[in-house]
Amino acid sequence: MSLKQVSLVAYLAAFLSVPIAHAEVGFGAGVSYVFGEGVAVGLRVFSDNEEGKGVGLIGLDYMPGTGGVRPSVGIAYLGENVYGELNTGYNNQKGEWNLGIGAGLTDTDEDPKAAPAVAVDTGDDMSPGPVTDL
Numbered sequence: 001m002s003l004k005q006v007s008l009v010a011y012l013a014a015f016l017s018v019p020i021a022h023a024e025v026g027f028g029a030g031v032s033y034v035f036g037e038g039v040a041v042g043l044r045v046f047s048d049n050e051e052g053k054g055v056g057l058i059g060l061d062y063m064p065g066t067g068g069v070r071p072s073v074g075i076a077y078l079g080e081n082v083y084g085e086l087n088t089g090y091n092n093q094k095g096e097w098n099l100g101i102g103a104g105l106t107d108t109d110e111d112p113k114a115a116p117a118v119a120v121d122t123g124d125d126m127s128p129g130p131v132t133d134l
Contacts, residue, residue: 024049028083030104032072037091037098038065042072044083044104051078051108057085061100068093072100078108 026049032040042061054077061070074087085102 024109026055026078026106026108028104028106030083030085030102032061032085032087032100032102034061034063034070034089034091034098034100037063037094040064040070040100040102042070042102044076044085044106046076046078046083046106049078049107049109051080051110053078057087059087059089061089063091063093066091066093070098074100078106081106081108 026046028044028046030042030044032042034040040061040063042059044057044059047056054075057072057074057076059072059074061072062068063070068091070089070091072087072089074085076083076085083104083106085104087100087102088097089100090097
């Protein structure tokens with residue numbers, strides 16, 4: 001196996017090891033700062049799309065400074081339609097592993113626990129109706 005094939009297998013294994021039972025994947029786009037290399041722009045797939053959660057991610061970045069493509073894996077926190085991340089990736093142009101931090105936009109679902117409670121009138125009110133004089 002080549003280094004690129006081993007890297008791809010490692011990325012997939014890391015992503016699949018994140019518990020995703022009953023979760024809908026999320027998608028995002030954003031900007032990362034890669035230490036020692038500069039800015040990268042990229043796309044992300046998250047292990048869940050529920051806001052207020054920490055999730056795993058797999059991504060693909062374009063490095064304008066080197067012209068390289070950088071597959072990445074990491075962790076992210078999903079806020080209300082935004083995310084912040086810490087990632088590691090392999091710059092195929094330079095043949096080096098590196099670390100990055102980033103942020104971007106995503107379409108998150110509300111946390112069901114944070115939804116406001118709704119009072120339901122069942123009509124079983126035992127209070128007497130209006131009093132009228134006869």
